Every structure is written in structure tokens, then in C-alpha cells.
Amino acid sequence: MPLIRFDMIEGRTETEVTKILDISHRVIVDAFQVPEGDRYQIVHQHHPYEMIIKDTGLGFKRSKSVIVITITTRQRTHEKKEIFYEKLVLALKQECNIDPADIMVSMVVNEGEDWSFGFGKAQFLTGEL
Amino acid sequence: MPLIRFDMIEGRTETEVTKILDISHRVIVDAFQVPEGDRYQIVHQHHPYEMIIKDTGLGFKRSKSVIVITITTRQRTHEKKEIFYEKLVLALKQECNIDPADIMVSMVVNEGEDWSFGFGKAQFLTGEL
Amino acid sequence: MPLIRFDMIEGRTETEVTKILDISHRVIVDAFQVPEGDRYQIVHQHHPYEMIIKDTGLGFKRSKSVIVITITTRQRTHEKKEIFYEKLVLALKQECNIDPADIMVSMVVNEGEDWSFGFGKAQFLTGEL
Numbered sequence: 001m002p003l004i005r006f007d008m009i010e011g012r013t014e015t016e017v018t019k020i021l022d023i024s025h026r027v028i029v030d031a032f033q034v035p036e037g038d039r040y041q042i043v044h045q046h047h048p049y050e051m052i053i054k055d056t057g058l059g060f061k062r063s064k065s066v067i068v069i070t071i072t073t074r075q076r077t078h079e080k081k082e083i084f085y086e087k088l089v090l091a092l093k094q095e096c097n098i099d100p101a102d103i104m105v106s107m108v109v110n111e112g113e114d115w116s117f118g119f120g121k122a123q124f125l126t127g128e129l
Numbered sequence: 130m131p132l133i134r135f136d137m138i139e140g141r142t143e144t145e146v147t148k149i150l151d152i153s154h155r156v157i158v159d160a161f162q163v164p165e166g167d168r169y170q171i172v173h174q175h176h177p178y179e180m181i182i183k184d185t186g187l188g189f190k191r192s193k194s195v196i197v198i199t200i201t202t203r204q205r206t207h208e209k210k211e212i213f214y215e216k217l218v219l220a221l222k223q224e225c226n227i228d229p230a231d232i233m234v235s236m237v238v239n240e241g242e243d244w245s246f247g248f249g250k251a252q253f254l255t256g257e258l
Numbered sequence: 259m260p261l262i263r264f265d266m267i268e269g270r271t272e273t274e275v276t277k278i279l280d281i282s283h284r285v286i287v288d289a290f291q292v293p294e295g296d297r298y299q300i301v302h303q304h305h306p307y308e309m310i311i312k313d314t315g316l317g318f319k320r321s322k323s324v325i326v327i328t329i330t331t332r333q334r335t336h337e338k339k340e341i342f343y344e345k346l347v348l349a350l351k352q353e354c355n356i357d358p359a360d361i362m363v364s365m366v367v368n369e370g371e372d373w374s375f376g377f378g379k380a381q382f383l384t385g386e387l
Binding site: 166249251 | 265302304305307308309310311312313314315316318320326328336339340343344345346347348358359360361362363364365366367
């Protein structure tokens with residue numbers, strides 16, 4: 001169920017975007033141990049001036065390849081979150097050559113009752129999930 | 130106060146989008162028992178490849194009419210949330226012929242102090258709301 | 259770390275948008291007492307029919323200049339939130355002549371472990387922040 005938004009600056013091809021989504025999904029399935037079909041991804045592409053992503057003074061230098069990944073999910077342990085962050089950056093570097101400085105993630109937690117995946121049902125409450 | 134984002138694939142007319150917003154608003158006013166003026170809706174339209182919305186293995190088949198509805202709201206009972214899910218899907222089917230498999234909802238809860246509706250005031254704290 | 263989305267109706271120039279971002283950032287640095295580099299801003303521009311922003315019956319009249327500001331942040335005191343709302347509206351009025359009725363804010367709170375600013379690390383957990 002994690003619902004994931006990817007905000008990035010325009011300029012990538014459809015193939016490049018799809019590859020980023022595929023990799024991110026593979027990593028989240030692995031890190032959060034969710035089913036393969038647990039895939040809910042939305043991409044927003046922006047003009048360069050529409051994204052200002054700094055570094056809180058950490059010493060990162062972002063490029064125009066920066067991706068902000070915002071996730072809504074039921075609670076996960078901080079261990080799983082850390083594994084996700086690590087593996088995501090590693091995979092995007094290895095397979096898309098995206099600089100680890102260009103990957104920012106922010107999560108928000110909700111509850112089972114806050115999800116309806118279709119048919120007007122709250123599947124975490126009905127026992128379907 | 131629910132603030133609601135509608136993510137959908139491009140291709141609908143303005144009239145069709147507006148109808149979806151009108152219906153969704155009517156349902157939320159009814160299910161959450163909020164005032165008619167409690168309407169805060171934002172639409173994001175995407176290229177098809179920018180939305181990958183699967184089914185967690187529930188057996189749904191989504192179409193290009195899929196709509197992901199994300200809601201930020203103060204807490205509601207799970208009964209009200211379930212009524213909202215049910216009525217929304219029913220109304221969108223009856224009035225727009227949208228397949229119940231194509232409606233996904235995710236909510237995030239915040240507090241009264243997290244809202245300022247205008248004029249720089251937190252109206253839930255000032256007593257205006 | 260506040261991550262801030264600005265949803266607005268298309269029609270502003272890049273310069274006008276950038277000025278709104280600059281002012282908002284200055285206000286949040288001041289109100290939340292965060293570092294200057296703690297800047298994470300994303301803009302979404304919409305067709306007019308994609309944003310319906312009413313007033314919960316408070317008596318506001320919105321214009322096409324309406325801006326919906328949604329913030330994800332670690333918890334802040336309600337005093338700091340109220341200072342932010344007040345100063346933001348004041349600054350946007352004084353410097354951009356945006357009507358205080360046109361500024362709506364909604365916040366969602368998360369935890370330190372929910373942030374990775376780059377390099378696959380959760381910098382609030384590692385002690386880097």
C-alpha cells in the first residue's frame with residue numbers, strides 16, 4: 001500500500017522515468033516485504049524553477065536529476081525505513097547512475113482504515129488484506 | 130476542511146473533471162457532515178506512464194480512468210471513512226460510469242492547529258471554526 | 259526539513275513564483291527557527307478548473323491568486339505554527355500584494371525517521387542532524 005509520489009524536473013524520457021519507478025518498486029517490495037502488486041506510484045514533472053531542494057547544511061550539492069520521493073504508508077519499523085533509504089539510493093545509482101545526493105525521501109504514516117483500494121471498501125478493515 | 134487531491138490520467142474534459150469534483154464534494158459533505166463551503170479540491174492530471182496503480186493482489190483490473198484520491202483531514206471515525214468510500218464509489222459509478230475498481234482513496238490525519246484557511250489565522254484555534 | 263508544496267493557478271511568471279518561494283522560505287526559517295539550507299519547495303501549477311478552494315463558510319472570497327500550501331514537517335508547537343501563518347500572510351501581502359484571503363495552509367506531521375535527505379541515510383537518526 002505505500003502510495004509514492006515522485007517529484008522530478010522535466011527532461012527524462014518515458015523509458016527513464018519508468019525505469020526509476022520499476023527500481024523503486026523492487027526496492028520497496030524487498031525492504032517493506034509487501035506483495036508485488038502493492039504498487040501505487042504517481043509522477044509529477046516540473047519546470048526547474050518549480051523545485052528548490054537544498055540540503056539543510058549537510059553539504060550536498062543537488063543536480064537537476066534530483067528526485068523527491070514522498071510516501072504515504074502504514075507504520076514501518078525505523079529499521080525497515082533505513083533499509084529502504086539505503087537500498088533505494090544504491091539501486092538508483094547502480095542502475096540509473098543517479099547521484100545519491102539527488103535522492104530525498106519523506107514519509108507520512110497513516111492507519112489501515114485510511115485506505116480504500118477500490119470498490120469502496122476499506123480492505124484492511126474487511127479482512128481482504 | 131478535508132483537502133483532497135485527485136490524481137488522474139489526462140483525457141477527461143473540463144466538464145467531466147468538474148462533475149467528478151462536484152460528486153465527490155457532495156459525498157464528503159454527506160459522509161463527514163461538514164459544511165457545504167468546506168470544499169478544498171486540487172486536481173493533478175498525468176501522462177499514462179506517470180501513474181502505476183496496481184491492486185495489492187486483490188484481483189482488481191484498473192483502467193485509464195483510475196483516480197487516486199488523497200485526503201488530508203482531521204480525524205474521522207472509521208465508520209464515517211467507510212461510509213465515504215462506499216458512497217463515493219457508488220455515486221461515481223451511477224453518475225459518471227466510473228468503474229468501482231478505478232477509485233482508490235488514501236487519507237492522512239492532522240490536527241486543528243495544522244490548518245489556516247486564510248488571513249494567517251488558525252481558525253480551529255481562534256474559535257472561528 | 260519542512261517539505262512544502264505550493265499549488266496555484268497558472269498565470270504567474272517564473273519571477274513571481276520564485277519571489278513567493280523566497281518569501282515563504284524566509285518566513286519559515288524565522289518562524290520554525292530552521293537553518294537557511296532547510297529549504298524543500300515544490301510548485302504545482304494548475305488550470306483554473308483544477309483548483310476549487312472555498313472557505314468553510316468563513317466569509318472569504320478567493321481569487322485566482324489563491325495558493326494552497328501543504329507542509330510535511332516534524333512536530334512544531336502550535337505557537338510556532340500560528341506565527342508562521344501570520345507572518346506568511348503578512349509578508350506575501352506586503353511584498354507580492356497577495357490578498358490574505360488567498361493563502362491557505364495545511365500541515366502534516368511526521369517523525370525524524372521519516373526523512374532521508376540524500377545518500378540513503380536517515381540523517382535525524384544518524385546524528386548528522
